[in-house]
Amino acid sequence: MTHPKPKMNQQIPGFSSADIGLIQKNLLHWYNTHHRHLPWRESCDPYRIWVSEVMLQQTQVKTAVPYFLAFVDRFPTLESLARADLEKVLKSWEGLGYYARARNLHKAAQQVVQHMDGRIPHRFSDFKALPGVGDYIASAVMSMAFNQVHAVVDANVKRVLARLLCLDIPVNQSSAHTRFKAVADTLVDRTDPGSFNQALMELGALVCTPSAPDCGRCPLAHPCLALAGCQVSRYPLRLKAKKIPCHHISTGIVIKAGRVLVTRRKLDGLLGGLWEFPGGKRKNKESAEDACIREIKEETGLDVRIVSFLTHVRHAYTHFKIEMDIFYCDYISGDVVLDGPIDHKWIAPENIHRLAFPTANRKFIPLIDRSVISRKQT
Ligand code: SF4
Structure with missing residues (x-):
């Protein structure tokens, strides 16, 4: 497989080609001596790099490491992932959140096996056309596994670039990605883009951190514009975030x-494919208990009565947060007729752990008292 010859870096206003060359050289030298030894960096296997980059979107490195090791142990190859049952894949992802990542990775693996001879495509556009593969994942995998010249832009990269070049682009603005990407494309090292991309992300994670960046140890201190202008604390710029809504949820066991x-x-949508205890949003002025009974009736067709209160759980998602009241309920009558969910099970409490649940449910599952469930119902 041949790749296009690397082009020269474009100019960045205020930076000469020599400055760009120095940034690349110093950053790569720093990376070679200071990078963390992470399991996905031990090989150039595009499958492992792909899995790691999917996990690292929205997840911190220290959280992702044990999940990554368990995932590639359970699904060591793309073929094994493609063959696996979605439920097993979701169980391996349980607790990582953003479950669409797991569903898309699974679907993409099946497409690669079925339509591409099981080989991860080398062409950027082919790879980016797979489910769940956006510009970030495609750039990361193509550069790290196949040494192709594509700059990677994540939150760490945006912060470093914003400070290095005093960029007045709010990082949470909708057009920010495209604008930072254009800048990153001008900086990326043409001969070792994979290491350069990892180096820039690593610098943001270890040195140019959100608060208290360690400029004294930074390989880019010269020619960092924010440092030179004593403006490090000003960057990156950020638009004021909107207040996120809180939903009150009632849930029944x-x-x-x-x-x-x-x-x-x-399967589609938030937490798609996961199991949960039935319930839903409380209406205005409705009590938590009434909402629990109504939601269970609407969602499952069953009549229930509240036995007792179990606990109250808070959980925050990206765009909203929830406050959840959980009740033990006794079944009274009715057959299960689902409206919303796609499946149901009556399970023994000792088997709950076998299914994949959202984190908000996992917060109260350990508190479930088996003696309440096994008692004789009246
Ligand atoms: S010198 Fe400081 S602000 Fe500039 S890139 Fe390095 S750590 Fe970030």
């Missing part, structure tokens, strides 16, 4: 003959 009811969410 519906008990019938020593088992509890769990339902499975639709």
Whole structure:
């Protein structure tokens, strides 16, 4: 496989070609001596790099490491992932959040196996056309696995570039990615783009951190414009974030003959494919108990009565947060007729851990008292 010959770097206002060359050289030298030894950096296997980059979107390195090791142990090859049941994939992802990442990775693996002979495509546009592969993942995998010249832009890169070049681009503005990408493309090293991309991200993670950047140890201190102008604390710029809404949720642990009811969410959308205890949003002025009974009826067709309160859980998603009241409920009557969920199970409490649940449910699952579930219902 041949790749286009690397082009020369374009100019950045205020920076000469020699400055850009120095940035590349100093950054790569620093990376070679200071980078963390992370499991996905031990090989150039595009599958492992792909999995790691999918996990690292929205997840910190220290959280991703054990998930990555367990995931590639369970699904060591693209073929094994493609063959796996989606539920097993989601179980391996349980707790990482943003489950669309896992569903898309699974779907993409199946497409590669079915339509591309099981080989991850080398062409940027082919790879980017796979489910869940956006500009970031495509640039990361193509540069790190195949040494292609594509700059990677994540939150760390944006922060470093904003300070290095005093860029007046708010990092949370919708057009920010494209604008930072254009800048990163002018800086990326043409001969070792994969290492350069990792180096810039690593610098943001270890040195040019959000608060208290360690400029004294930074390989880019010269020619960092923010440092030279004593403006490090001004960058990166950020638009004022909107206040995120809070939803009040009532959830029921519906008990019938020593088992509890769990339902499975639709495959698309937030937390798609995961199992949960039935419930939903409280209406205006409705009590938490009434909302629990109503939601269970609407979602599953069952009539239940509240037995007791279990606990209150708070959880924050990216665009909203929830406050959840959880109740033990006794089944009274009805057959399960689902409206919303795609599946249900009556399971023994000791088997709950076998299914993949959202983090908000996992916060109260350990508190479930088996004696309440096994007691004789009246
Ligand atoms: S000198 Fe300081 S502000 Fe500039 S890139 Fe390095 S760590 Fe960031």
